[in-house]
Amino acid sequence: MTTRRSFAKLTAVGIAMAALPSMACTVKLDIGIGAYSYHNLSMEEMIVQLNALGIRDIEMSRGELMLMNHPDEGMFRSAKAKLDQAGIRCVSYYPATIKEGSDLERAIRFGQILGVKNITGDASGSMLQQIDQRLTQEGLTFGIHNHYFPHEKFAYETPEEVMNALAPLSQTMGATGDVGHFASCGHDPVDALRKLAPRLKLVHLKDIQAVDGEINVLLGKGISKIPQVMQELHRQRFAGLVAVEYEKEGDVNHDMRQEIEYARKLA
Numbered sequence: 001m002t003t004r005r006s007f008a009k010l011t012a013v014g015i016a017m018a019a020l021p022s023m024a025c026t027v028k029l030d031i032g033i034g035a036y037s038y039h040n041l042s043m044e045e046m047i048v049q050l051n052a053l054g055i056r057d058i059e060m061s062r063g064e065l066m067l068m069n070h071p072d073e074g075m076f077r078s079a080k081a082k083l084d085q086a087g088i089r090c091v092s093y094y095p096a097t098i099k100e101g102s103d104l105e106r107a108i109r110f111g112q113i114l115g116v117k118n119i120t121g122d123a124s125g126s127m128l129q130q131i132d133q134r135l136t137q138e139g140l141t142f143g144i145h146n147h148y149f150p151h152e153k154f155a156y157e158t159p160e161e162v163m164n165a166l167a168p169l170s171q172t173m174g175a176t177g178d179v180g181h182f183a184s185c186g187h188d189p190v191d192a193l194r195k196l197a198p199r200l201k202l203v204h205l206k207d208i209q210a211v212d213g214e215i216n217v218l219l220g221k222g223i224s225k226i227p228q229v230m231q232e233l234h235r236q237r238f239a240g241l242v243a244v245e246y247e248k249e250g251d252v253n254h255d256m257r258q259e260i261e262y263a264r265k266l267a
Contacts, residue, residue, distance in 0.1 A: 030239070032091070032242065043078075067106060104130060122155065145178060163195060183224040197236050207226055
């Protein structure tokens with residue numbers, strides 16, 4: 001029997017529960033770093049900076065480990081050992097463009113050495129079907145990376161181009177949404193992530209000074225709508241890596257501290 005007192009208690013509990021923030025807002029986003037941000041540092045120096053920032057998840061996107069620079073397995077084994085010792089996990093590997101079968105096999109092998117679950121890059125034509133088949137076999141996922149290039153049309157500049165490429169492929173295949181490159185190409189990064197949501201594997205978080213340009217600025221200082229981007233990721237309950245990328249020459253350590261602090265406040 002429900003008494004007046006018990007009814008009042010139930011009502012009070014209901015009001016209190018309604019006042020709590022939704023799960024979408026309370027689940028923290030996984031803030032990490034795209035290793036290219038530290039391309040001016042050695043692997044050891046980068047790890048020192050990652051530890052200072054308390055970073056535990058990264059995407060390995062250092063230039064010397066991209067396929068076009070012909071890295072060998074020893075370089076990946078060395079990187080893995082150093083990262084393991086520091087307690088840093090590689091969740092994704094960026095080999096850049098995968099042009100042929102040998103590229104794909106090397107990307108898989110290198111990714112497996114690093115212990116990743118995802119590979120980010122780009123490919124076209126029948127290569128996408130090959131990537132789908134092989135990564136499905138290996139239990140990995142793939143994220144098509146959108147990009148901006150000055151004075152050059154890239155295959156994946158818009159969310160529609162990415163989604164059209166993914167349409168005939170399995171759920172192994174998805175998108176690595178770079179909000180800075182979407183902004184550089186003149187597209188709304190929030191709208192882009194919303195369109196990519198069903199296939200979004202990973203996010204590159206960067207801010208850009210202006211459309212049709214590559215000048216990186218601190219998060220929140222440019223046109224990439226970073227606060228709204230983070231709100232959209234919360235709305236999606238995005239569980240993948242949000243990798244801060246800061247493409248700038250010279251000493252970036254002070255700037256990266258500000259980048260991570262800003263991203264974590266919105267996470």
